[in-house]
Amino acid sequence: MTDAVRPPLPPFTEESARAKVQAAEDAWNSRDPERVALAYTEDSVWRNRDRFLTxxxxxxxxxxxxWSRELDYRLRKELWAYTGHRISVRFEYEWHDADGRWWRSHGNEQWEFDANGLMSRREASINDVPIREADRRLH
Known part of the structure; x- marks a missing residue:
């Protein structure tokens, strides 16, 4: 485990849960794997669609x-619910593939945090919908 601290810390209030969600959105929109990975515990467990990571x-x-495949990625997250050391969010992001086809991906995530505010577990369910570039909502 790491001794890094990543505020806001649990137990979450509505204000601190919203701040945690915004921090995650900002980090993911950086498309910087190093920066994003620092928000997770060293032994964090993920389910992302049909992939399981540790x-x-x-x-x-x-x-x-x-992010090498999902080009010009842009994400929005919204707080759905929170309690104690858990937060649930809904999100959508848009991106295009190497052939120029645009997609909007919709999903839900359940997050669990350790006492230092690092995410120890992430469960993500995601669906992709093809869109026309002219129909993009996230820029």
């Missing part, structure tokens, strides 16, 4: 691969 190294590699 640990920062796997998360970092997953994100680098993701």
């Amino acid at each position: 640990g920062r190294a796997e998360i970092r590699a997953f994100l680098a691969d993701k």
Whole structure:
């Protein structure tokens, strides 16, 4: 485990949960796998669609691969619910593939945090919908 602290810390209030969600949105929109991976515990466990990952190294590699394929990625997250050391969000993001086809991806995430505010577990369900570039909402 790491001794890093990543405020806001649990137990969450509405204000601190919203701040945590905004921090995650900002980090993911950086498309920087190193920066994003630092928000997770060294042994964080993920389910992302049909992929199961464990640990920062796997998360970092997953994100680098993701953003090499999901070009011009832009994300919005919204707080759905919170309690104690857990937060639930809904999100959508838009991106295009190497052939120029645009997609909007919709999903839900459940997050669990350790006492230092690092995410120890992430469960993500995501669906992709093809869109026309003219129909993009996120720029």
